Amino acid sequence: MTTFDTLHEETAADARRQRQGQRSRAASTLRRVPPGLALSWLILATVFLWAVAPSLFTGYDPLEGVGGAQLKRPTAEHLLGTDALGRDLYARIIHGAVHSLTGAFVAVGLGLIVGTGLGVVAGSVRRRFDDAIMRLVDVFLSIPPLLLSLSIIILLGFGTVNAAIAVGVTSVAGFARLARAEVVRVRRSDYVEAAFGSGGTFVSVLWRHILPNSLTSVLAFASLQFGSAVLQISTLGFLGYGAPPPTPEWGLLIAEGRNYISTAWWLTTAPGVVVVLVVLAANRVSQSFGRAAA
């Protein structure tokens, strides 16, 4: 089955290139999207909407508890029950999306920009500068990511953005390695030499040929990193290094619910499931990017 799927995707890509009968082709392409991928996009879109317009999904306040409604079981009134302070869990998860998503975006953005920048420079200048950058990257790679981000948070102080920066720094090394490998590959190609041969200066060749041809897999890696950034930020929140309470951050929700796991298991399970779904969806989507690039 897998082979057939790939074949279909390839023909779909061909069809796109030919730009003939675009509308009917687009419709048939849509029909060919594997259900898993469609579901992944749906999950990501939903979470994105949660972050942008949480009030569309729930009327409850995520921070204000309702007196006498503590630790309710899931009912039609409170879809996922309430926590120890009487706050609606469903509302808290929806309002928490914005923290996890901005955190992940900042983390990936930082890794992407700084890491790719370092990698491109290392890959195109080569020699001593390259060695210096890449040994530094090796050092970064050798420190366990969690330890590294905890140390950074201790230096910067607690908070959503600081947690995001801490997570971003851990992904710089990965981006730098990948970007350098891609740049080195593209640099060796004949068309780059030909561009120098036809009078291109270093900057113009870098901009016109090396960057566009080496960034595809870097972008696929970025979307993969998005999922793991969500996970890492939740980890930090869970450990108490992320956003301070009462922020409804997902990792914090899991940590708070943990105290009631024997009486109200849904308090910790529901946000956990959401994190798992988002990470899996991000992985599936990035996989489809990678395949399109290959």
Next chain:
Amino acid sequence: MTVIPKQVPPVLEVEGLCLAYDDGTAPRRVVQDVSFRINPGEVVALVGESGSGKTTTAQSIIGLLAANGRVERGSIKLNGTDIARWTDRQLQTVRGARISLVPQDPGNSLNPVKNIGAQIGEIFRIHGALRPDEIDRRVISLLERVGLSEPELRARQYPHELSGGMRQRVLIAIAIALKPQLIIADEPTSALDVTVQKRILDLIDELRAEYGTAVLLVTHDLGVAADRADRIVVLQNGRIQEQGAASAVLAAPRSPYTRELLAAAPSFARPVSRPQSEVRSSPPGVEDDIVVVDGLVREFAGAGSSRFRAVDELSFRVRRGSTHAIVGESGSGKTTTIRSIVGFDKPTAGRIVIDGTDLSCLAGEDLRQFRRRIQLVYQNPYGSLDPRQSILQIVTEPLLNFGRLKRVDREAKAWAILTRVGLPEDVFARRPHALSGGQRQRVAIARALVLDPQVLVLDEAVSALDVSVQARILALLQELQSDLGLTYVFVSHDLAVVRQISDTVSVLRDGRLVDGGTVSEVFEHPRSAYTRELINAIPGQSRRAAA
């Protein structure tokens, strides 16, 4: 010509074969109604250009069509049994044992993590043909049989430790291991140097004589087919254009396509006397040499403190407006030489003067400005064009690099040069992947010419192309030379092409100049044994001798 008596049953009989690939929507026919037979001990050549369906036909015989390919109609009879619709499991009993395959690319066809002995031994293990303790002994004797020195050592080595020719011998050893009745050789030598090519084809011939094996030789080179085949089948667009005894097809081709192929094949072309008399007659000593290479040395750091000399004391001169060919096999230093000439590589010692400019004192901006005068066309048209740019962007880019022209003027100039190299207007907006190999090479030539250079360096610029495409590109190059007064430095391993288009030649071996002079001098009175060997290795000798 020996007529084979009718009562001998053919090893292989293909009848009315139609093959198609499923492209998602409708099946695309690639082979249409192909019929031929191979008698025991016979060599049949399947000749055609890329896309003619010759490889697809060969693959279908051994049941190795791509996943979306299938046999639509027709039969493939091996000793009278139709195997066209056999399952993989049934075919496995036949593959290797009765039909075997020598694949096209020796570089990719061996498993890089297994040693040679294990890979040859595998075929005995799969078919359970030998007791395990006998396998090693047989592997060694096979390696010896295909002409590899030190077979015990080779059996322990890994593919990357062997040269291309040696790897092809290993693949042949695997193919003959079980003495099959039919060997399918799919372009067995197109990735190899001419002299290696000759030795490999000689080996296949010898083994055929020894074991009485029939050979289906798939090739795009009519010269090879003429030398080796008893019968020739010419394919075009999946249909048989002509088939018959090799001598008959070559002497009196019936189909216009075969005639076209024959005319395009450089190995059959008679040496043409190029109208270069006015260049020749200019007295020596007059400074009309546009390229002067004097005592060029290029060393690379080898293992430890040793230095490897890629180019050793090389000197030659090229007259303005003429074509100079640099000939040699892989590793002879051709590429290093031209990379120094175009200024991509600094020589260790020696002097290169292009049109009065000494390259050794150029750097930075001066070097960039110098590049307008000398341009390089690469061997591989698939790798030398940026896949993300449109054709027009590719050709306007050099003009953009040297500024001064407005956008409209740049595009007008690129437009003119693209038309000049014979590209239709509807491809200008496309990306390189939508173009054929020949069209891409035209784009590469256009990109080189758009800066109005005086010297064009062509690095094996036609080697990756089909013969007829090659002939058209060569014609274009000659036309451009006479119109624009260009000087060519033409690097090639193909002596037939060199004889056709160049005025002077340098023959390189291990970085040294072994022979040099005008084409007629070198080809008619080669001074070194190596040059003679190269000339003798040109395929198609038998036909030229007959003509």
